Amino acid sequence: MDFTKRIHRFTVVPSLSGELAILQTLAYNLWWTWEPDAVELFKRLDIDLWQQTRHNPVEMLGILQQTTLERLVADEGFMAQLKRVEEKYHGYMTGKTWFDRTWNGERPLRVAYFSMEFGLHESVPTYSGGLGVLAGDHLKSASDLGIPLVGIGLLYRQGYFRQYLNIEGWQQELYPENDFYNLPLKLQRDEEGQPVTIELDLAGRKVHVQIWKVQVGRIPLYLLDTNMEENDPLDREITAQLYGGDQDMRIRQEILLGIGGIRALNRLGIDPNVCHMNEGHAAFLALERTKLLMEKHGLRFPEAMEAVRAGTIFTTHTPVDAGIDHFPADLLERYLGRYYRFLGLSRDEFLSLGRQLPKNPHESFCMAVLALRLANHANGVSQLHGEVSRKMWKNLWPELPDEHIPITSVTNGVHTKTWLSVEMAGLLTRYLGNRWREDPTDSLLWKRVANIPDSELWRTHERCRERLVVFARRRLKDHLHQVGATAKEIAQADEVLDPEALTIGFARRFATYKRGTLLFRDLDRLARILNDADRPVQIIFSGKAHPHDVEGKELIRRIFQHSLEARFHNRIVFIEDYDMAVARHLVQGVDVWLNTPLRPLEASGTSGMKVAFNGGLNMSVLDGWWPEGYRGNNGWAIGKGEVYDDIDFQNEVESRAIYDLLEKEVIPLFYDRGPDGIPRGWLACMKASLQTLCPVFSTERMVKEYAERMYLPSFEEWRTLAGDGLARAVDLARWKGEMHRSWHQVKVISVEAPAPEEVPLGAPIPVTARIALGDIVPDRVIVETYCGVLDSRGNIVGGELIPLDHAEEEGGGSHRFTGDIETRFCGRHGFMIRVMPRHPELGPVYEQGLLVWG
C-alpha cells in the first residue's frame, strides 16, 4: 500500500507575533543577503543555528525556541537594530530607482529573464556555478535599478551536489533533499488557496507543474516544480537535479523551462514584452510565445514569429560547441512532434530552426542556433567572447562579413554589495561617501580611493585575509573529522597556513580547460617559491568537478595529494564544497587571484571581479574579461594572449610565465615593506585595481547596459510589430515573402570607380553601380559600398558602409546608383557593393537569402 497517498498534509509556520513579525518578512526576501545589517540581525538570533542551517533565516525562525524569542523582544539593542533594518527595508522597497528617474515611467517595459540556474545565496541551492551566480547577480541589480523584470527558473529537489573528498582526495557527491518549506519559497496559490498549476504534454503524458516564488528585493523569481503526486514518477524527476540525467531528461527540463515558463507567466497574469534567454536552455520559450499569439490573433507561424523575435534577447555563455545542447531528431519528435505540427510547421521546417545550415539533414538540433534564429538581439559576455561568438556562428549569416554578424557583447559583472566584505564596504563609505552603493558605475567616485590612507586599506585587507585563514582551518578540520583523522592530526590543522603570508586563491569549476594544475608542472620550483622562510607564499584551492567528469576529479585528487606532501603541507589547502559562502571568504581574503583558462575558452569569468572589489589583485591569462580589465598597473597578465597549436607547449610556456611573475614581480612587491610594515608598491597596485575595475565590472553597469542597449530597443521593436493586433508583423512576414519571390532578379551588373592607383587620403572617389532590380522598385532596396583597409589575405577589415543614391532608371529593370567613397586611413583599400531590401517603415532588413554582393 502506498502510504503517501493517505497522509494528510499541513504546513507548520513559526508564530512570530507583534514586533517580531517583520523578521518573517525579512527572511522571505533575499534583500537581506546583501544588506550587512540584516545579516548581522539574523546572526544575533542564534549564532550556532546560523552555522547549522547554512545561513538560512527561514529555517532558523522555524526552530527558535519560544524562550529565545521572548529574550529577543526584551533585548533593547536587538529591537533597535530590528527597527533600523525594517526602516532600511521599507526605504529600499519603496524608494525611487534609476529606472524610474531615467525613464520616468513612460516605458511599460516588462522583462522576463529565463535561466536554468540562479545563484542567490548558499542557503538556496538552485545553482551550480558561474552561470547561476551571474543570473542571481542580474536579478539583484535589476532590483536595485528598478528594472521591471521577473525571473523564471526550475526548483530542484536536490539542487546541485554537495562535495566532499575521501581520504585519497577523490571527489564524492552528496545529494541532500531540499526542504522547500524551510527555504524562502512561497507556493503560488489561487483565490481559493489551491496551488496555481499549469500543464505540459510530454510524449502523451500530462505533466502538472506548480510554481514557487522567491522574492529578490523588488524582483520576483518564479520556480517551476513537477514533483506532484498526480505526475508519472518519470516526470516528477524532471526537477530532481540540476544538470543531472541524460539528454532525454535535459530536453524535458528545457521544455519545462521555456514552454512551461511562458505558460506559468501567462497563468499568473504576467505578460512580458521582452524575454531574455540566459543561455540557450530557454530557447523553446519563443515557440510558446509564438503559439500564444497565433491562437490569440488567428495568425500563421511566420507572422506571429516576427513579433516574438523583436521582443527576444539571447545571451550566449559558451565559446565551445561541446558546451551547448544538441538534440537528435527522434528526441524532438518524441517530445515536440505534436507541438510543431500544431504550430503549422513541417518536420523539416521545425528541425531547420535548430540547424546552422537549414538544409543539412545531418546536423543535430542545436539550442543556441534556435535561440539565435528566434532572437533579434544576441550577445556574448565579454568583448573577446563576442568576437569568438561571431566567428562561431557565422554560418547562420552566410552573406555577412564576420564583423557584421549581429552578435554583440555585454561584459559580465558582479553584484557589488553581495561580494564586498563588510570591512571593505565600511572603509569605502568612510572615504567615498554612501554613493558607491547607489551608483558604483561612477568612475570619478572611485578615483577617491586615492584618499584612503595606505595603512587603513592594508589593515582592512589583512583582517579579511585572517578571516579566510581561520575559515580554511575550520573547513580543513571538518574534513579531517569526516575521514576519521586522529585528534592530533585535527589539532595540527590549526597550524596550517599563515595569516600574514602572501595568499593566492584558485577556485572554480574543475573543468580541464581551466587548468587547475598548471602551477604544479615544476614541483621543485613551486616548493622553493612557497617555502621561502622570509617571503612565504600559500595557495588555497576550491572547486567542484561535474559528477561525470573523471578528468576534472583527477585534477582535484592531484591537488589534494600535493597538499599532503611534507613540502607543501602548510602551504596548500583544498577547501571542500565550493559554494557562494566559500567563494565569499576566498574573494574577500586573497591577495592574488589566479586564473589560468586556455584562451579563448573562458567566456568571461566573474570571480576575479569579486576579488577586485575587495582589493585583491588578478593574475590571469588574457582571456574572458581580463583583456578589458588589465591596464599594466592593476594586476598581472600571464603571457600576451598567444594561442599555440600544441597545448602541452602552451601549458609549459604559461606555467613558466606564472613562476617568473611570482618570483620577479609579485612576491618582491608584496614583501617590499616600509618601516611600518606596509607594502607601498603593493598598495599602489591595489588602488589602481580598485579605481579601474570597480566602476566597470559590476552588474549595476551590466544590467544598465542590458536595459539601454537590449531591453529598451527590443521593447520598441516589439511595440512596433505587436501593436494593432500584430498588423505590422503580419505585413512584415508578407513583405519578406514577396521579397523572397522577387529577389532572384537582383544582380549587380557593373561597378565603376574611376580612381588612379594611388589616392590621397580623404579624397572622395566617385562610384557608379548598375543594379538589375527586375520588378522591385528602387526605394525598396538599399545599395551601399562596403569599403575598408585590406588585410594580408585580401579581406576588408573594419569596413564602413556608405549608401549610394538612386540616380536613374535605365530601362529593362536596370538602375544606376551613385555616390562617393571616402577614405579615412592610409593603406591598401578595397570596396564592394551590397544590396539589401528596405522595408517602407522598418528600414533596411537583413534576412538570410536577401542580400547580394557585387
Ligand SMILES: *Cc1c(COP(=O)(O)O)cnc(C)c1O
Ligand atoms: C563567482 C562564482 C563562480 C564563477 O566563477 P568563474 O570561474 O569566475 O566563472 C562560480 N561558482 C561560485 C560559487 C561563484 O561564487
